[in-house]
Amino acid sequence: KAGVTQTPRYLIKTRGQQVTLSCSPISGHRSVSWYQQTPGQGLQFLFEYFSETQRNKGNFPGRFSGRQFSNSRSEMNVSTLELGDSALYLCASSYLPGQGSTGELFFGEGSRLTVL
């Protein structure tokens, strides 16, 4: 069974550009969560999607957005990139939403974004 797949693995952008990251969950999983990981802040929750609906959102500016498709694949978008957006963006999938408490949350290897 394939794990959570994130693309691209690495990317470099310049300030002001926008970026789209993709996450394909484990087959059968319908919930996708996104986290931002930086050395200074650790992992911070961005948002969670289930059945194409955003169920939860972290404390990030509106430049950060996401969506989920009918096949459960999810994308997140960051517009007007800033230097501080440089981070590892992790995606996690689960069968049901809110399964962080059960431990049934499976992470991808992340997309490393560098903003110059």
Added chain:
Amino acid sequence: AQTVTQSQPEMSVQEAETVTLSCTYDTSENNYYLFWYKQPPSRQMILVIRQEAYKQQNATENRFSVNFQKAAKSFSLKISDSQLGDTAMYFCAFAVSGNTPLVFGKGTRLSVIA
């Protein structure tokens, strides 16, 4: 709001020795869950161990065990017989049951030295 604090940014341990990683948290909730996740250089987060707050017995998974002190809001991870493959970032995390996301600490970078 819940917070998770890991006071040791970096630690090292000799192979086969035992090491303990510290974690404290703050919450007003009574029912919650605590976790330790491992992130090796491959970057994929892996669940190491999970503890339910209502259980007094400390969780154990092979060489990994926790010391859960609910009153002190402390949740440390002990790794016995450390192996080179244990080299990784370790994150302590917290979740309230239901539809709440995981709250992570900032991590402890553990190096196992041969």
